[in-house]
Amino acid sequence: MISSVAQNAWKSAVTSKIIYKFFRWFSNFKQNKLNIFNYIDDILYISSNQNNIVGGIFMSQITKKAFAASLKRMLSQKPLDKIKVIDITEDCEVNRQTFYYHFKDIYDLLEWIYTHEASKALDGKKTYDTWQQGFNHIFNYILENKSFALNTFNSVSREYLERYLYNETYTLLMGVIEEKSKDIPIREKDKIFIADFYKYAFVGILLDWIKKGMKENPKDIIDRLNTLIYGNIEEALERYRTDN
Known part of the structure; x- marks a missing residue:
């Protein structure tokens, strides 16, 4: 049984989409969503027991790495000046606000990667x-x-x-x-x-x-x-x- 906490995280948190993509991009993740739900449950459990610090940092790093992977992949297809924030957010299936929560612009993301x-x-x-x-x-x-x-x-x-x-x-x-x-x-x-x-x-x-x-x-x-x-x-x- 998938816990209600994990279900809500999957439905409402934009970072959950990025976690799903993260596993696809970086680990060739082939298991079903239940395992991802369980993984999110572990993160949320850690977060709730450590004043949301550990889980929050982990989620933030996952999100940033997903944006970084998206930018690097796009740069293999077109020059940097042809890439827009909306290209990255659409690729990661999140809204622009999520991107701007972590980075000021694409150049800020570029600097973070380096x-x-x-x-x-x-x-x-x-x-x-x-x-x-x-x-x-x-x-x-x-x-x-x-x-x-x-x-x-x-x-x-x-x-x-x-x-x-x-x-x-x-x-x-x-x-x-x-x-x-x-x-x-x-x-x-x-x-x-x-x-x-x-x-x-x-x-x-x-x-x-x-x-x-x-x-x-x-x-x-x-x-x-x-x-x-x-x-x-x-x-x-x-x-x-x-x-x-």
Whole structure:
């Protein structure tokens, strides 16, 4: 028996439609609606027992991910400037008000994708021994979302892609610099300067790779980068030490 709470959620909450689509898009969900009702019941139970915080956050994330999936799919078919909010809401079977509850406009959604979804690509790989893996994860995210990245790159919204690349690369490099400078007296502004220097070099290579159609194997690029900068960060840190 489906509970009345779950039935009401299915009928009245627009997020329930998005949950249904979420399972179709992301999990190839093939079970019947009863299982989804039960799933919603679990969410509502958690929500009611934790002051609606957990369930509310979960619902919000599901909704945002559904909007993100819709935008990414549309970007594989047409440019960003041809996509309207109504296209996304109709695709997700919700009204415009639901979209505007979560995002100001499509560009706000685009930024959310890069700051919340794409940023996970780094996956903690920001040490001296793992920076190559971290950089490779960034390459792989772009490859896995090629249409999305290319459409962003070739639109007025290119700044969102560039900001993502700069932020992720800076985080990766600063992780390495903090590790290697642990026993070196050095000013914070000098560590930032070193990270910024390499950040612009790395992102310049990434953007050029995107511009050329992402044809070169990322591993080859990373191997050449590793050969080029091997030992250079340590040398730079030594030059900036304050006890010389």
